[in-house]
Amino acid sequence: MAFGPAVSEQGAERADEAAEDLALMARVRDGDREALVAIVRRYQDELIGFFYHLCGDQLRSEELAQDVFVRVYAARTRWQPTARLRTWLYRIAHNLWIDQLRRQRPLLSLDAERASDGQRWHEVLAAAPAREAPDEEHRRYLRQRVQAALAALPAGQREVFVLACDQGLPYRDIAEILGIPEGTVKSRMHHAVRALRDRLADLLEDEA
Amino acid sequence: MNEDPLLAAVQRGDPRCPDGRALARLGALVRADRPRSVDLCARVRAALPADDHALAGLDPWGKTPPPPLWARRGRASAPRARRLAAIWSALSGPGPRWHLPLWLCLALLAVLAVVLLLFGALQRAAPPAP
Numbered sequence: 001m002a003f004g005p006a007v008s009e010q011g012a013e014r015a016d017e018a019a020e021d022l023a024l025m026a027r028v029r030d031g032d033r034e035a036l037v038a039i040v041r042r043y044q045d046e047l048i049g050f051f052y053h054l055c056g057d058q059l060r061s062e063e064l065a066q067d068v069f070v071r072v073y074a075a076r077t078r079w080q081p082t083a084r085l086r087t088w089l090y091r092i093a094h095n096l097w098i099d100q101l102r103r104q105r106p107l108l109s110l111d112a113e114r115a116s117d118g119q120r121w122h123e124v125l126a127a128a129p130a131r132e133a134p135d136e137e138h139r140r141y142l143r144q145r146v147q148a149a150l151a152a153l154p155a156g157q158r159e160v161f162v163l164a165c166d167q168g169l170p171y172r173d174i175a176e177i178l179g180i181p182e183g184t185v186k187s188r189m190h191h192a193v194r195a196l197r198d199r200l201a202d203l204l205e206d207e208a
Numbered sequence: 209m210n211e212d213p214l215l216a217a218v219q220r221g222d223p224r225c226p227d228g229r230a231l232a233r234l235g236a237l238v239r240a241d242r243p244r245s246v247d248l249c250a251r252v253r254a255a256l257p258a259d260d261h262a263l264a265g266l267d268p269w270g271k272t273p274p275p276p277l278w279a280r281r282g283r284a285s286a287p288r289a290r291r292l293a294a295i296w297s298a299l300s301g302p303g304p305r306w307h308l309p310l311w312l313c314l315a316l317l318a319v320l321a322v323v324l325l326l327f328g329a330l331q332r333a334a335p336p337a338p
Contacts, residue, residue, distance in 0.1 A: 033256060037249045044248045052243035062246050069252045143241045150238070165218050165235050186212065193214060196234055197227075203237060204230045 021085035029076045040069050043086070046167060047093055053162040054097055056147040064100070068093050090167075090177040094159065101155060142203065149199040157192035160185055 021042075027035035047068055051061035071092050072079075079088065150158055156178075163174045171189070175182040197204060214231065216222030221232030 031260060033253065036256075037253065040249050040252050041247075045245055048243050048246060048248075053238065053241070058243050061243055062248065062251075066248050066251050066255060069248065070255050073256060139240075142237065146237055146241050161238075164215055165238050168219055171212065171215065189212075190214060193218065193231065193234070197230065200234065200237065204233050 018084060022081055025076070025079055025085055026081070028073065029079060031076075033073070036069065036073050039072070039085070043089055044069075046086075047089065049166055050090070050093055050162060051097065053150060053166050054158060055100075056151060064093070064096055067096055071096070087173055087176055090163070090169075090173075091179075094177055097159070145200060145203060149196050152199065153192055153195055157188045157195070160188040161192040161196070164189055 021039075024035045024039050024042075028039065044065060047065035048058075048061045051064045052058060055061060055064075068089060072089065075092075150161070153161065159178065160174055163169045163177065164171070169177075171182050171185045174185045178185070213222060213225040213228075217225035217228045217231035218235040221235070222228060225231055
């Protein structure tokens, strides 16, 4: 029962958010660009974060997120009030990402791509954690390890893991966004977690 | 409420999962890697053309078809849904969406022509009525 008030507050917040989304999209459908800007303000961080964890590139993530909002405006007349805005945004984002993957080879290849400081990814993965290094350097090291581990996942598993872990979405919503059965989402998530635990074992044990 | 302990552990550090602490740490590690916060409002405003009609050709689904209904309703396996999506994608091609109906019309015409040819051949081959 201890969760009761918190859960109901969270539920009320979500309902308010959904109602505001609905009102904003109704305005966008009528061609109100300022309503779209309000939606941008509301979801830009989420979408940039989504793309960032998929490609590991800040600028590219910003461009892709911007493209999602332009497509929302372009498709505004096709939006149905029955569809939740967040799910709809992620479906557009997912399709944009699939197009990106088709157009070019994967961004991160362990053999060819280099980390931001010029090291190859397998060197980064093999390197010992810089325990004595200053905080910033250690954070950079952690970031590179996490990005390399995510990049090594198959694209389907990576997307499910990012939507679940970073965006905090439930399996049902992820299945709707990706157009796959919920069981497949769950199985991809389990495989992704197992692979990430193997690749980042030393970092996870540090704190356990 | 999501009941999968693994998801709960990664998302919120739920201790019901046997390896809850390690999974919570994994989730925290991934979430700690945040992109810089950027305001896209001005860029989105600038990216929208003054004339809404200029956006008419922009497909929100890109080159990828929307998730097929048959996969969502569980009428086909995911691999089959992917194959159907690939066929759809191949037929749609890089051009406009009317490519698919055009191909369907051409296929129907071809079938009709074959049937007419067969019918004509059978008529000729049949012995004359006494």
